[in-house]
Amino acid sequence: MKSDIILAGVGGQGILSIAAVIGQAAISAGLHMKQSEVHGMSQRGGDVQSHLRISDKEVFSDLVPHGAADMILSVEPMEALRYLPWLSKQGWIITNSQPFVNIPNYPDAQAIIAEIEKKPRHIIMNADEMAKAAGNSRGMNMVMAGAASLFIDIPLEKMEGAIEFLFGRKGPEIVKSNIAAFRAGREFAQKKRG
Amino acid sequence: MAKEKMMLMGDEAIAQGAIDAGVSGFYAYPGTPSTEIMEYAQHSKDAAALNIHRQWSANEKTAMESALGMSYCGKRALVSMKHVGLNVAADPFVNSGVTGANGGIIVVAADDPSMHSSQNEQDSRILARFALLPIFEPANQQEAYDMAFAGYELSEKYKTPVMLRITTRLAHSRAGVALKERRAQNGAKLPENKRQFVLLPGIARKQYKTLVANQAKFEEESEKSPFNRYIDGTDKSRGIIACGLAYNYLMENYPDGCPHPVLKLCQYPAPKKLVEKLVKETKEILVLEDGQPMVEESLRGLLDRDVRVKGRLTGELPRDGELNPLFVRRALGMADICGEPTPAIVAGRPPAFCVGCGHIDAYNAIKEVVTKGYEDGHVFADIGCYTLAALPPFEVVNSCVDMGASITMAKGAADAGLFPACAVIGDSTFCHSGMTGLLDCVVENANVVIFILDNSATAMTGGQDSHATGRLQEICKGLGVKEEHIRIVNPLKKNHEEMVRVIKEEIEYKGVSVIIPTRECIQTLGKKNKKGGE
Numbered sequence: 001m002k003s004d005i006i007l008a009g010v011g012g013q014g015i016l017s018i019a020a021v022i023g024q025a026a027i028s029a030g031l032h033m034k035q036s037e038v039h040g041m042s043q044r045g046g047d048v049q050s051h052l053r054i055s056d057k058e059v060f061s062d063l064v065p066h067g068a069a070d071m072i073l074s075v076e077p078m079e080a081l082r083y084l085p086w087l088s089k090q091g092w093i094i095t096n097s098q099p100f101v102n103i104p105n106y107p108d109a110q111a112i113i114a115e116i117e118k119k120p121r122h123i124i125m126n127a128d129e130m131a132k133a134a135g136n137s138r139g140m141n142m143v144m145a146g147a148a149s150l151f152i153d154i155p156l157e158k159m160e161g162a163i164e165f166l167f168g169r170k171g172p173e174i175v176k177s178n179i180a181a182f183r184a185g186r187e188f189a190q191k192k193r194g
Numbered sequence: 195m196a197k198e199k200m201m202l203m204g205d206e207a208i209a210q211g212a213i214d215a216g217v218s219g220f221y222a223y224p225g226t227p228s229t230e231i232m233e234y235a236q237h238s239k240d241a242a243a244l245n246i247h248r249q250w251s252a253n254e255k256t257a258m259e260s261a262l263g264m265s266y267c268g269k270r271a272l273v274s275m276k277h278v279g280l281n282v283a284a285d286p287f288v289n290s291g292v293t294g295a296n297g298g299i300i301v302v303a304a305d306d307p308s309m310h311s312s313q314n315e316q317d318s319r320i321l322a323r324f325a326l327l328p329i330f331e332p333a334n335q336q337e338a339y340d341m342a343f344a345g346y347e348l349s350e351k352y353k354t355p356v357m358l359r360i361t362t363r364l365a366h367s368r369a370g371v372a373l374k375e376r377r378a379q380n381g382a383k384l385p386e387n388k389r390q391f392v393l394l395p396g397i398a399r400k401q402y403k404t405l406v407a408n409q410a411k412f413e414e415e416s417e418k419s420p421f422n423r424y425i426d427g428t429d430k431s432r433g434i435i436a437c438g439l440a441y442n443y444l445m446e447n448y449p450d451g452c453p454h455p456v457l458k459l460c461q462y463p464a465p466k467k468l469v470e471k472l473v474k475e476t477k478e479i480l481v482l483e484d485g486q487p488m489v490e491e492s493l494r495g496l497l498d499r500d501v502r503v504k505g506r507l508t509g510e511l512p513r514d515g516e517l518n519p520l521f522v523r524r525a526l527g528m529a530d531i532c533g534e535p536t537p538a539i540v541a542g543r544p545p546a547f548c549v550g551c552g553h554i555d556a557y558n559a560i561k562e563v564v565t566k567g568y569e570d571g572h573v574f575a576d577i578g579c580y581t582l583a584a585l586p587p588f589e590v591v592n593s594c595v596d597m598g599a600s601i602t603m604a605k606g607a608a609d610a611g612l613f614p615a616c617a618v619i620g621d622s623t624f625c626h627s628g629m630t631g632l633l634d635c636v637v638e639n640a641n642v643v644i645f646i647l648d649n650s651a652t653a654m655t656g657g658q659d660s661h662a663t664g665r666l667q668e669i670c671k672g673l674g675v676k677e678e679h680i681r682i683v684n685p686l687k688k689n690h691e692e693m694v695r696v697i698k699e700e701i702e703y704k705g706v707s708v709i710i711p712t713r714e715c716i717q718t719l720g721k722k723n724k725k726g727g728e
Binding site: 010023024027032035037038041042043044045046047051059060061062065067069078082083085086088089103104106107111112115 | 229363366369370442443518520523530533534537540542543544546548
C-alpha cells in the first residue's frame with residue numbers, strides 16, 4: 001500500500017489538522033509515514049503545502065516526487081491546481097470549491113472550477129457548507145479529510161480513532177462534531193466516485 | 195528497553211535527542227527553520243522535570259556564548275540557530291574550536307536552501323570546516339535523534355564543539371523515531387586546564403595546534419562512524435556520494451536498491467579512505483549534496499581537472515536551490531516523471547500581513563509621509579513580518595539585508611546626506627542587533643527617524659517571546675535617545691492622523707528620533723484569547 005498526498009491551501013487555513021488526522025491514522029494502522037510541512041514566511045497568507053507519504057514499505061524522500069502524488073487534497077480551488085506537476089496520471093484532485101481571496105488578482109472562480117473539471121478524476125465540494133450542515137461550522141478541514149479517507153487504504157475506524165485521539169482533550173462534543181463533518185465528506189466522496 | 199516510536203519533526207527529534215542524551219541547557223534565537231528545536235524543549239514535560247535551561251537568548255551570539263559557559267562548567271549544552279544566525283554567532287563559534295569544550299556542545303545550524311524563509315542559502319558545513327569542527331548531517335529524523343547522543347560523545351571525547359547541520363526539509367518533516375534509554379545530565383566539573391578558555395595569543399597558538407592535530411582523529415571517527423556507510427553495488431560505471439538528506443532522494447529513485455556503489459555521507463570531515471575506495475572502484479563519481487557543492491569541490495580540487503566528478507558544478511544538478519527527487523533523478527540520467535504543468539490561470543500568492551495587523555496601520559502612516567511632502571525619504575527595513583511592506587500594496591521598503599541593518603544603513607545614508615532617512619525594525623530584531631546601531635546614531639546625533647514596531651513578539655517565526663517587551667523605552671533612554679524624541683503611538687486606523695503628525699514632527703527634528711508604534715501581534719493575541727476562553 002502506498003498513498004502520496006499533496007495537501008494544499010493558504011497559510012492560516014489549517015491544512016496541518018488534516019495531515020495530523022490522516023498521519024495519526026496511518027501510524028495506528030502500523031504504516032510508515034513521513035510528512036513535511038511549511039513553516040515561516042508563507043504561513044502569513046501565502047500558498048502552503050504539506051507532503052504526506054504513507055506506505056507499508058520504508059519511505060525515503062520527505063517530499064513526494066513529481067508525478068507521483070495519488071491525490072491533491074486542497075482546501076482552496078486555485079491551490080489545487082498549483083500542484084498539478086506532482087499529480088500522477090491516475091491521481092485524484094479533491095478540493096473545496098470555496099475560494100480564499102486574499103490577493104487582488106485572484107482569477108475568475110468559475111474559470112478555476114472549469115479548469116479542475118477538465119481533469120479526469122476530481123471531486124469538487126463546498127466543504128464550508130457541508131461542515132455547517134453537519135453542525136460544525138469550523139469543520140471544513142475534517143470534511144476534506146473525510147473525502148480523502150475514501151481513497152486511502154486505512155480502515156475507517158482508524159481514521160475516526162485518530163480524530164478522537166487528536167481532539168479528545170477538547171471534550172466529547174468536539175470529537176463528535178468533527179466525526180460528523182468527517183463522515184459528511186466521506187459520504188459525499190462516495191457518491192461522487194460512484 | 196525499547197520504547198514506542200514518537201512522531202517527530204527533524205527539529206523535534208534533535209531536541210528530544212538532546213534531552214535524552216543529558217543536555218542541561220538549550221540556547222537559541224528564533225529563526226526558520228530552527229525555531230522548533232527550542233519550542234519543543236520549552237513544551238517538553240521531560241525537560242521541565244529535569245530542570246533543563248530552555249529560554250530564548252537575545253541573539254545567536256549570546257546563545258552560543260551561554261552554551262560555551264555551560265560547557266565550561268562541565269555540562270552539556272545545545273545551541274540552535276538558522277544558517278544566517280551562525281554568521282551572527284561566528285565569532286564565538288569559530289573561537290570555540292580553539293577553546294574547545296569541557297561539557298559537550300552541539301551547535302545546530304539549520305540551513306534553508308531555496309530560501310523558503312531566508313535572505314541567502316549559505317551552507318553551514320563550510321563554516322564548520324572553516325572552524326575545523328566535526329559535522330553531523332542526518333539523513334532522517336531517527337539519525338537526527340541519534341546524532342544528539344553521538345554528537346555529545348564525540349564532543350566530550352575530543353573536548354570539541356560539534357556541528358549538527360540540517361536543512362529545512364528535514365527540520366520540518368515528521369517521521370517515527372525510536373527513543374533510547376535516557377542518560378543522566380553531567381555533574382558540574384570545571385576545566386582541568388585553567389587556561390583552556392583564555393585565548394591570549396600564547397595560549398591560543400598552542401590550542402590551535404591541538405585543534406589542527408585533532409583533524410586526523412576527527413577523520414578517523416568519520417571512517418568508522420555508523421552514519422557513514424559504504425553500500426556496494428554491482429554497476430561500477432558510477433559511484434555516488436549522497437550527503438545527508440540527499441541519500442533519501444537517491445533511494446527514492448531506486449525503490450529496489452541502488453545498482454551503483456554508494457557512500458552515504460553523514461559525518462565529516464569526509465572519510466578519505468571510504469571516498470578513495472569509491473573512487474578506485476567506479477568510473478565516475480556523482481556527488482549529491484543539499485546546499486553548496488562542498489564535497490564536490492573538495493573532490494575536484496583547485497585545478498578542477500578531474501572530469502570524473504559530477505554534481506552541481508558540472509550541471510548534472512542545479513547550481514543553487516534545494517534538491518528534490520526529480521533533480522536527483524535527472525542527475526542519475528533517468529527520464530523525467532512529471533504531472534501536468536501548473537495552468538496559467540493560477541496566480542501567485544505571496545505572503546501578506548494578517549488582517550488586523552498593527553504593521554498595516556503603521557505603514558499606512560509612514561507611506562503617507564514619504565509619498566507626500568518627503569518624497570526623497572527612504573525606508574530601511576529589517577528582518578521580520580514588516581519586511582512584507584516591500585510588496586504591494588505598500589512597496590515602501592527600500593532595504594532588507596540582515597538583523598539590525600535598518601538602523602545602521604539609515605545612519606550611513608544620513609551621513610551621506612539622505613533626508614529623511616528612516617529605519618523600520620521590530621522589537622525583537624531591535625534587541626537582537628539594533629541596540630548597538632542606535633548607540634552609533636546617538637553618539638553622532640545622526641539625523642534619523644527610527645521606527646521600532648513593537649508587537650510584543652518575535653512574530654514571523656510564530657510569536658515567541660521578545661526580550662524587548664516592557665523594556666523598549668528604557669533601553670532607548672539608556673542608550674541616550676532624548677526622552678522627548680521617544681514617541682509612543684498606537685497603530686490603529688483611528689490614530690492615522692496623529693501618527694502622520696508625529697512622524698512629520700520627528701522628521702523635522704535634526705537628530706535621533708525613535709517612534710514606537712505599540713500594539714500586540716494579532717496572532718499572539720488571538721492565541722492568548724483562545725487559551726483564556728478554554
